[in-house]
Each structure stands twice: as C-alpha cells, then as structure tokens.
Amino acid sequence: MTLNGKVAIVTGSGRGLGLAYAAELARRGAAVVVNDVDEEAAAGAVEAIRGAGGSATAVVAPVGPARTARELADAAFDTYGRLDVLVTNAGVLRDAVLWKMSDDDFDTVIDVHLRGTFTCVREAATRLREQGEGGRIICVGSPTGQRGTFGQTNYAAAKAGVVGMVRTWALELRKAGIAVNTVIPVAATAMTATVPYFAAAVEAEERGEPMPGFFRRDLGFGTSDDVAGLVAFLASDAAAGITGQAIGVGGDRLQLWTHPEPAVTAYREGGWTYEALHDSFADEMGPLRSVGESFPPLPDDLRRPEGRAGR
Numbered sequence: 001m002t003l004n005g006k007v008a009i010v011t012g013s014g015r016g017l018g019l020a021y022a023a024e025l026a027r028r029g030a031a032v033v034v035n036d037v038d039e040e041a042a043a044g045a046v047e048a049i050r051g052a053g054g055s056a057t058a059v060v061a062p063v064g065p066a067r068t069a070r071e072l073a074d075a076a077f078d079t080y081g082r083l084d085v086l087v088t089n090a091g092v093l094r095d096a097v098l099w100k101m102s103d104d105d106f107d108t109v110i111d112v113h114l115r116g117t118f119t120c121v122r123e124a125a126t127r128l129r130e131q132g133e134g135g136r137i138i139c140v141g142s143p144t145g146q147r148g149t150f151g152q153t154n155y156a157a158a159k160a161g162v163v164g165m166v167r168t169w170a171l172e173l174r175k176a177g178i179a180v181n182t183v184i185p186v187a188a189t190a191m192t193a194t195v196p197y198f199a200a201a202v203e204a205e206e207r208g209e210p211m212p213g214f215f216r217r218d219l220g221f222g223t224s225d226d227v228a229g230l231v232a233f234l235a236s237d238a239a240a241g242i243t244g245q246a247i248g249v250g251g252d253r254l255q256l257w258t259h260p261e262p263a264v265t266a267y268r269e270g271g272w273t274y275e276a277l278h279d280s281f282a283d284e285m286g287p288l289r290s291v292g293e294s295f296p297p298l299p300d301d302l303r304r305p306e307g308r309a310g311r
C-alpha cells in the first residue's frame, strides 16, 4: 500500500474532515495518531480505523499550546517509532462582524488555527529534521483566508496566516526534504452545515444521497471523503516534488491557487507623489481587484428557506 510503514499525525481528527483524512491515510497503510479535544470523538475515530484494519492511537489534547505539539510527536515516536506526516486540521469558528467580534472570539480562533499550526509544525519539523528522512507537512487553509468572508475577521487572519507560514516553511525545509503544502478544502461538515446556501447539499448528505451536481461541480462542495484523496496523495512519495503550494479541493473540483504577486507595476522617476497618484492612479493601475468569494445563484430546486440555517 502507498503509505505502508509511514506514521501520520492528524489534528482535530475525531470528526469531519480530519476523521476522513485519518481514515484514508490508515486505509493506505499509515499508522495514525488521532487528536481531538473531544475524547469521545477521538476514541470513536480510533475504533473506526482499527475496525477497518488500520492502526491508530489517540491523543486527547487541545491544539494551540506547544505542550500538545510535543505530546503528539511523542505519541508518534513512542507508539510507532517514527514520524512521516503531519496534517494540521484542528479548527473552530467564532464568527461575528468586526464591530461585534470580542477579543476572546479573535484569540480563540487565532490560538487553534494559527498558533496551533505553528506549534505543531515547529515540533514536527524539528523531529523530522532529526530523523533525517524528509517528510510531509499538510496544513489547512480556507477560501476565507484567500478571499475574505463577511463576519470572519479572526478566521480570515488565521487562514491567510497559515498560507503565509507554509510559503516560508517550504523554503526553510526544502533542504531537509520536507514538503509543506496547504490544502484548501470545501466539504459538508458540522462547520458548513449551518450555512443556508449549502442546506440542500447537507440534507442530501444526511440522507446518504449523492450531492446535487451543482454543488459538486459548480461550487466545488462535496463530502469530507472527496478531500481525503488529496491529503493521501500529498503524504505519499509520489508527491515528493510538490511543496509551497496551496491546493483547493471539494466535490469534483481541484484547484491550484496563485500566491499573491503584483498584478500591475508602474514606474515614475522621482516616486509617487500625491499629485502623481491623483492624476494617474486609475490609468496606471487599471481595474481594481475583487474581494470575497462570488457564488452563482442557487437553481430553484436547491433553494431552501432561510429558516433552515442555524440548526
């Protein structure tokens, strides 16, 4: 099997996308350190992986502090003798529009996603460098970090920060043969279940029916299992040359994101005074860039009353 003999840590893998990643890595032969703050969910994930013939052990601890990162790496080495793959998936949402977002909402999301990714990757990179056999680090971004979303200041900051760190780590860890990439998933999970726009897709999943093609193709919105294949691929030897990338996947859609780069460059001898900008900004810079994601209108048969939201 593709990942035979490899050992992976997947944070936040008690349910949702993390569980799908852990199960897929195990199905392909990796031993998995499952992590979650929810003890029951972590135990359930380990049971499911073992029940399917895989190897897994659980670490119940909150991602964020450095001590959890150490616990996770220790579990990989103490239980399975090595580490090959880290997937930093754990996440929470505390949505509120900027003027209603509390310090606590901001800090909680930054702590889990941004600090949690930093502490886990720092620990894994240290241990992988000591091991000296390369490795794979797969971090998790979001369309919100790429484009911005109304009501998600904290989450946008964290997820944009993850992509920024990944670009830096790809440079820093290249010599050690450690590939670092961001996966940008979109899938029906507890996190997306309350978004009214996705209600018809989530309902279909709950009934065990295939998701409507509009969601899978036009929106790139599918199941957690649809994302797991990319994680397994990036964890494999086949993906050794892929590093520093942000790769989006969901439903039937796969996307390679650009990294920010200057879209228009203009020069003026002596520099850009207020007057020069006033006179020529529009001509020099051309049309401005859009922000936010743009969603196509839902076909009539997939519209749900707003009341379906917030379950």
Ligand SMILES: NC(=O)c1ccc[n+]([C@@H]2O[C@H](COP(=O)([O-])OP(=O)(O)OC[C@H]3O[C@@H](n4cnc5c(N)ncnc54)[C@H](O)[C@@H]3O)[C@@H](O)[C@H]2O)c1
Pocket: 011, 012, 013, 014, 015, 016, 017, 018, 035, 036, 037, 038, 041, 061, 062, 063, 064, 088, 089, 090, 091, 092, 112, 140, 141, 142, 143, 184, 185, 186, 187, 188, 189, 190, 191, 192
């Ligand atoms: N679902 C999507 O469409 C989508 C889109 C973009 C990004 N993401 C990202 O994918 C990841 C997983 O999302 P999901 O939709 O599966 O969410 P989810 O809420 O279904 O699952 C998240 C899991 O992380 C666990 N968790 C929360 N805080 C933790 C912590 N501090 N330490 C350890 N575990 C913790 C939760 O208990 C839960 O089991 C997140 O990073 C999320 O931001 C999801």
